[in-house]
Amino acid sequence: xxxxxxxxxxxxxxxxxxxxxxxxxxxxxxxMYWYRQDPGHGLRLIHYSYGVKDTDKGEVxxxxxxxxxxxxxxxxxxxxxxxxxxxxxxxAISPRTGNSGNTIYFGEGSWLTVV
Amino acid sequence: QKxxxxxxxxxxxxxxxxxxxxxTYSDRGSQSFFWYRQYSGKSPExxxxxxxxxxxxxxRFTAQLNKASQxxxxxxxxxxxxxxxxxxxxxxxxxxxxxxxxxxxxxxTIIP
Numbered sequence: 001x002x003x004x005x006x007x008x009x010x011x012x013x014x015x016x017x018x019x020x021x022x023x024x025x026x027x028x029x030x031x032m033y034w035y036r037q038d039p040g041h042g043l044r045l046i047h048y049s050y051g052v053k054d055t056d057k058g059e060v061x062x063x064x065x066x067x068x069x070x071x072x073x074x075x076x077x078x079x080x081x082x083x084x085x086x087x088x089x090x091x092a093i094s095p096r097t098g099n100s101g102n103t104i105y106f107g108e109g110s111w112l113t114v115v
Numbered sequence: 116q117k118x119x120x121x122x123x124x125x126x127x128x129x130x131x132x133x134x135x136x137x138x139t140y141s142d143r144g145s146q147s148f149f150w151y152r153q154y155s156g157k158s159p160e161x162x163x164x165x166x167x168x169x170x171x172x173x174x175r176f177t178a179q180l181n182k183a184s185q186x187x188x189x190x191x192x193x194x195x196x197x198x199x200x201x202x203x204x205x206x207x208x209x210x211x212x213x214x215x216x217x218x219x220x221x222x223x224t225i226i227p
Contacts, residue, residue, distance in 0.1 A: 042219035090158055102147045102207045106158040
């Protein structure tokens with residue numbers, strides 16, 4: 001395992017409520033990512049971070065915000081959840097050094113249902 | 116045109132045969148290419164990566180890259196039922212791009 005813990009693993013929430021997903025890594029990797037995975041769309045990047053307090057948007061960032069106050073933690077927040085945000089969310093990390101280069105390693109996923 | 120394209124399948128292969136999975140990409144400057152395996156309800160796990168034209172072998176798996184034709188393939192020799200999964204191709208853009216773009220995956224079923 002790549003030393004990535006996501007929480008919660010499963011959550012059901014109501015439309016309009018805020019939701020925060022947490023990703024914790026023990027690998028001290030610089031890069032962290034949040035992806036969502038939906039049938040027919042595959043994995044799509046929401047946001048990523050290249051260091052503490054350094055974040056950038058991915059291709060599907062609308063409705064999401066992120067924060068990284070420590071190397072090991074990367075939080076994804078849905079400010080006001082909508083049914084279209086029902087998905088599986090994967091956190092990923094990358095060493096971005098050495099032979100593994102751009103390789104990313106995934107956490108176990110967080111299943112979010114917005115009703 | 117999608118940046119990374121894969122045939123969604125399902126691809127059915129008899130046990131013991133060679134499974135061939137293909138992926139094409141649109142950005143000619145792409146540098147790094149990855150294959151991930153994902154079992155139903157699980158997270159993607161890295162199988163292998165390839166940077167240079169040609170073949171790269173790791174056990175029963177061989178990745179093949181042809182940058183001129185912009186495709187990358189994965190061959191699985193001596194296919195086993197445990198190889199039944201969805202296989203994801205991922206590509207990075209030119210050097211310095213931190214993001215992987217994924218295809219939608221090919222579902223592979225190995226028939227005993």
